Amino acid sequence: MRRAGNFDITEPLLVFTILGVGFSLAAWxxxxxxxxLDYSVVSPRGELVTVAAWLLPVVAFxxxxxxxxxxxxxxxxxxxxxVLAAKLVVFVIFPAAVMxxxxxxxxxxxxxxSARTTHLFTALGMSALLLAFQAVLGRGLRDIASxxxxxxxxxxxxxxxFVWLALEAGVVEEFFFRVLLQTRLSVxxxxxxxAVVLTSLTFGLAHAPxxxxxxxxxxxxxxxxxxxxxxxxxxxxVSVAGFFLGALWARTRNxxxxxxxxxxxxxxxxxxxTLRSLRLLH
Numbered sequence: 001m002r003r004a005g006n007f008d009i010t011e012p013l014l015v016f017t018i019l020g021v022g023f024s025l026a027a028w029x030x031x032x033x034x035x036x037l038d039y040s041v042v043s044p045r046g047e048l049v050t051v052a053a054w055l056l057p058v059v060a061f062x063x064x065x066x067x068x069x070x071x072x073x074x075x076x077x078x079x080x081x082x083v084l085a086a087k088l089v090v091f092v093i094f095p096a097a098v099m100x101x102x103x104x105x106x107x108x109x110x111x112x113x114s115a116r117t118t119h120l121f122t123a124l125g126m127s128a129l130l131l132a133f134q135a136v137l138g139r140g141l142r143d144i145a146s147x148x149x150x151x152x153x154x155x156x157x158x159x160x161x162f163v164w165l166a167l168e169a170g171v172v173e174e175f176f177f178r179v180l181l182q183t184r185l186s187v188x189x190x191x192x193x194x195a196v197v198l199t200s201l202t203f204g205l206a207h208a209p210x211x212x213x214x215x216x217x218x219x220x221x222x223x224x225x226x227x228x229x230x231x232x233x234x235x236x237x238v239s240v241a242g243f244f245l246g247a248l249w250a251r252t253r254n255x256x257x258x259x260x261x262x263x264x265x266x267x268x269x270x271x272x273x274t275l276r277s278l279r280l281l282h
Contacts, residue, residue: 140268204239
């Protein structure tokens with residue numbers, strides 16, 4: 001990528017070192033004494049084929065569906081609400097209905113949740129670590145300070161943004177990629193860590209068509225990327241960033257835990273954009 005597109009390797013090296021290695025190691029340490037929740041897969045190969053087949057609509061939605069929503073619902077907060085609703089349908093509601101109808105899963109079987117002390121400790125520890133990381137190395141706190149957000153707005157804005165991110169990012173991505181895809185890959189491959197790697201790669205590559213087809217400067221800093229650059233970026237940056245969440249799911253099988261940690265990791269950098277999209281901040 002550096003030779004073909006003069007790509008700066010600083011970002012992927014930092015992502016790999018901090019998120020890929022550092023946070024994955026932290027996830028392992030925090031779960032040393034954690035007993036994972038019971039999770040049985042009824043028909044591993046059939047379910048994996050079903051989930052893999054649904055990846056095509058998922059990629060189509062990420063690539064073109066979000067653009068269509070922006071065209072028909074250009075103004076916030078209607079646009080933000082419709083995007084959230086569409087993501088829940090595509091990533092959660094429809095796949096869950098298929099799993100329930102064709103494979104007989106009830107909701108507790110599909111998304112196990114527990115408030116065990118060791119699980120709570122893991123969720124709090126990883127959340128605190130992610131918040132500290134974002135506060136020190138991210139720009140979220142600086143942006144909040146520069147925006148001079150009133151204290152009263154922060155009091156309700158922080159919990160509201162957390163709940164919003166828990167749904168839009170946590171529930172959506174963790175349910176499809178971790179609960180459905182990674183769990184079934186781990187059974188078929190008979191390898192938890194093989195499933196973590198493949199799921200992370202799949203998650204990253206699902207973003208490649210969208211990155212490639214964008215015609216303006218993207219948030220990833222790629223201007224008019226070639227297909228090779230889009231795929232490469234998806235692998236070396238987007239995929240690696242999800243390793244530690246895959247590790248947490250593999251070692252806890254607690255859906256609520258990975259949702260909370262995911263939302264906490266996104267909280268500071270997404271506070272202002274979320275409040276603005278909901279028209280709660282100008």
